[in-house]
Amino acid sequence: MDHDTMRRTTAEFFGTFWLTFGGCGAAVLSAAFPELGIGFLGVAFAFGFTVLTMAYAVGHISGGHFNPAVTLGLWSAGRCASRHVLPYVIAQVIGATVAAFALYTIASGKAGWVPNGFAANGYGELSPGKYGLAACLITEVLTTFIFLFIIVGTTSKGAAAGFAGIPIGFALVLIHLISIPVTNTSVNPARSTGPALFAGPEYIAQLWLFWLAPIAGAIAAGVVGRWLYEPADMVETTVLERGAEI
Numbered sequence: 001m002d003h004d005t006m007r008r009t010t011a012e013f014f015g016t017f018w019l020t021f022g023g024c025g026a027a028v029l030s031a032a033f034p035e036l037g038i039g040f041l042g043v044a045f046a047f048g049f050t051v052l053t054m055a056y057a058v059g060h061i062s063g064g065h066f067n068p069a070v071t072l073g074l075w076s077a078g079r080c081a082s083r084h085v086l087p088y089v090i091a092q093v094i095g096a097t098v099a100a101f102a103l104y105t106i107a108s109g110k111a112g113w114v115p116n117g118f119a120a121n122g123y124g125e126l127s128p129g130k131y132g133l134a135a136c137l138i139t140e141v142l143t144t145f146i147f148l149f150i151i152v153g154t155t156s157k158g159a160a161a162g163f164a165g166i167p168i169g170f171a172l173v174l175i176h177l178i179s180i181p182v183t184n185t186s187v188n189p190a191r192s193t194g195p196a197l198f199a200g201p202e203y204i205a206q207l208w209l210f211w212l213a214p215i216a217g218a219i220a221a222g223v224v225g226r227w228l229y230e231p232a233d234m235v236e237t238t239v240l241e242r243g244a245e246i
Contacts, residue, residue, distance in 0.1 A: 001087070008084065009091035011058035015066035016095035018054050020194050023047035024119035025103050027184075044176035047185070052169030059165060067188040068092055068211075073148035073218030077225040079155070092190040100194030120199035121186040121210045129181040136183045137213050143175045144187040144217030152225035186210040187217075 001009075026046035030038045038046075055064040063080065065071045068089040074080040080088075100118075107113055117126070123136035131139075150171045154164040172187075179185045186192045192210035196203040 005084070005087055008062040009087045011062035012065060012088050012091040013095040013098075015054040015058055015062070015064060016092040016190050017099040019047065019050040019066050019188070020096040020099035020191050021103055022050035023191070024100065024195050025106075027119040028103060028107050040177065040180050043180065044173045047176050048169040048171075048173035051172050052165050055165035055168065062088070064165070066092060066095075066190075067214075068190055069144050069188060069214035069218035070148065070151065072215050073144075073222040074151070076219040076222030077148075077152050079152070079222075089190075093193055096190040096194030097197060098194075100198050103195075104198045115199055117184070117203070118195045118199040119184065120195040120203040121184045121192045122203055122206050123183065123209060126203060126206060127182060128184050131182045133209070137209060139179050139182045140186055140210065140213035141217040141220075143179055143185075144214040145221045147171055147175060147187055148218045148221035149225065152221065152229065156225075156229045183210070187214050189214055 023043065023046050026038060027043045030046075031040070031043050051064075051066065054066060058064065063074070065074065065080075065088055071080055071085055071088045071092070075082065075085050104115075104118065107115075107118075120126075123131065123133045127136060147168075151164075151168055153159065154167050175187055176185045179187075189207075189211040192207060196207050196210075
């Protein structure tokens with residue numbers, strides 16, 4: 001692996017680690033904490049803040065994907081080189097898994113603690129609101145589509161340069177406010193994989209949906225973005241710079 005790819009994948013590792021540890025950590029440790037729980041609203045903002053903070057910390061190195069669906073969506077939009085796709089996805093999954101392991105180690109340090117889903121995603125009986133497969137599939141495809149549509153739009157020609165991390169972060173907040181009751185919100189296969197590995201085999205068995213649906217929505221958004229925005233603008237961009245090759 002060359003030096004540039006190593007830098008990029010390291011950035012993606014830390015970005016995805018922070019997203020999983022911060023967002024899922026808020027759900028596992030703080031959402032229902034006695035009397036002072038942060039609830040859905042707090043968890044939603046936690047996920048948004050993780051993306052916002054890491055976008056500005058390492059987005060200029062790797063593009064700030066932190067999500068296999070984002071990587072594949074930007075690839076379909078012409079914003080991510082093919083040679084970066086597999087290394088990014090591997091780094092993202094490892095980052096999410098290490099974060100889930102760290103979170104599990106911390107959470108299990110409390111006497112009597114039980115995983116209780118461990119912020120994993122699910123449908124049917126594993127859905128927080130017991131939503132069925134079709135509802136969860138539509139939710140994940142649609143919310144990931146909109147997420148990528150916002151990412152492509154805010155990093156395109158004509159958008160305010162240097163501010164893309166803000167609408168992207170707040171878009172993730174809104175997505176969580178909508179879909180936590182339905183699927184516990186994925187829109188990110190890496191984020192889904194890490195916690196599922198510690199939540200139990202029933203959650204692992206449902207992981208297929210949280211890879212398929214976000215990736216399908218993201219690629220569709222990338223294709224629409226490639227059509228909607230100027231073809232000349234379809235170059236790799238970071239979340240902080242538009243039109244700059246990375």
